Amino acid sequence: MLEFYDRHARDLPWRGPSATPWGVLVSEVMLQQTPVNRVLPVWTQWLDRWPRPADLAAESAGEAIRAWGRLGYPRRALRLHGAATAITAVHGGAVPATVEELLQLPGIGEYTARAVAAFAFGARVPVVDTNVRRVLSRVVRGVDEPRASATAADRLEMSAYLPEDPATAARFSVAVMELGALRCTAVRPDCERCPLLGRCRWQRAGSVAGVAKRPVQTWHGTxxxxxxxxxxxxxxxxxxxxxxxxxxxxxxxxxxxxxxxxxxxxxxxxxxxxxxxxxxxxxxx
Missing domain, CATH: 1.10.10.10 (Winged helix-like DNA-binding domain superfamily/Winged helix DNA-binding domain)
Structure with a gap:
C-alpha cells in the first residue's frame, strides 16, 4: 500500500509539507461529498483569504457562506466558521491535535477529527471514509456494500491493520483512501492495476456488485x-x-x-x- 501511494498519489496541496493543520481541517470539511476537482480552487481561495482560523473567525458567518460558492451542503461553511471561532477562543488560534479535542469543536464529527489528527499531526488513529470502507469491505470481507456509511465497527477493524509507527500509520491510512479513490472505485473498479490483486476476497469471489441500501440523491427539482x-x-x-x-x-x-x-x-x-x-x-x- 505504501509503495502504491508513493508511486500513484495525487499531488494535492493539503498533503504537501507546507500544509498547515488548519489547511488540512478545511480540506477535510470541503471534501465531504464533494469531488477533489471542485474543492481545489475553493480551498486555495479560502486559504489565501483566511490562512489562519483567527482570520476567518474575525469575519461574519455570511462571508464564509459567500466564499463557499457552489460546493454544496453550505452548512459546512457554518461549521468551519464555528470551528474557527472555537479554535481562536479556546485554543489560542492553534488547531488542537487530539481526536478528543477536535470532537469538541462545533460541527466536527468522528471522521474529520480522526483525519485531522492523523494527516495533520501524525496520530495513529483509524481514518475511515467511504473510500476506505469500500476497500475494507471488498478486500477483507469479500463483499460490496455501495454507499454504506462508516461505523465504529469499521474503525475498530481498520485499527488492526495500522502499522505501529504513528507516522507510517497515518501514511497507510491515506494510501488506503487513495486506493479507493483511484483503483477500488465504486463504479468500474480497476482491479487489474490494484496492488491488492490476488489478496482481495471480493475479487476472488467474482467481484459481484452489491445493491445499495440508500438511493442515489437526485438534484434537479429538489x-x-x-x-x-x-x-x-x-x-x-x-x-x-x-x-x-x-x-x-x-x-x-x-x-x-x-x-x-x-x-x-x-x-x-x-x-x-x-x-x-x-x-x-x-x-x-
Whole structure:
C-alpha cells in the first residue's frame, strides 16, 4: 500500500509539507461529498483569504457562506466558521491535535477529527471514509456494500491493520483512501492495476456488485437545488434581497419551504419583514 501511494498519489496541496493543520481541517470539511476537482480552487481561495482560523473567525458567518460558492451542503461553511471561532477562543488560534479535542469543536464529527489528527499531526488513529470502507469491505470481507456509511465497527477493524509507527500509520491510512479513490472505485473498479490483486476476497469471489441500501440523491427539482438558487442570489447581493425575488428560485410553495429551512439552519437571516440576507451582511437602510 505504501509503495502504491508513493508511486500513484495525487499531488494535492493539503498533503504537501507546507500544509498547515488548519489547511488540512478545511480540506477535510470541503471534501465531504464533494469531488477533489471542485474543492481545489475553493480551498486555495479560502486559504489565501483566511490562512489562519483567527482570520476567518474575525469575519461574519455570511462571508464564509459567500466564499463557499457552489460546493454544496453550505452548512459546512457554518461549521468551519464555528470551528474557527472555537479554535481562536479556546485554543489560542492553534488547531488542537487530539481526536478528543477536535470532537469538541462545533460541527466536527468522528471522521474529520480522526483525519485531522492523523494527516495533520501524525496520530495513529483509524481514518475511515467511504473510500476506505469500500476497500475494507471488498478486500477483507469479500463483499460490496455501495454507499454504506462508516461505523465504529469499521474503525475498530481498520485499527488492526495500522502499522505501529504513528507516522507510517497515518501514511497507510491515506494510501488506503487513495486506493479507493483511484483503483477500488465504486463504479468500474480497476482491479487489474490494484496492488491488492490476488489478496482481495471480493475479487476472488467474482467481484459481484452489491445493491445499495440508500438511493442515489437526485438534484434537479429538489429542495437542495432551490436552496442553492436562493443562496446564490444572496451571495451575489451586497445587502438584503426581497422575499419576492427569492421566491422566484422555484415553485412558490417549494421556495417558501426552502427559505424557511435556510432560516432554520442559520444560513439566512431576516431582520425586516420581506427582506433576507446572509448572516452578518449589512442590513437594509
Amino acid at each position: 429542495d437542495r437545488q432551490v436552496r442553492g438558487r436562493i443562496l446564490a442570489q444572496l451571495r451575489a447581493a451586497s445587502g438584503p434581497v426581497t422575499e419576492l425575488d427569492l421566491l422566484a428560485a422555484g415553485p412558490p410553495d417549494q421556495s417558501r419551504r426552502c427559505l424557511s429551512s435556510l432560516l432554520a439552519d442559520g444560513l439566512v437571516e431576516s431582520d425586516q419583514p420581506g427582506w433576507y440576507r446572509l448572516p452578518g451582511a449589512p442590513a437594509r437602510p
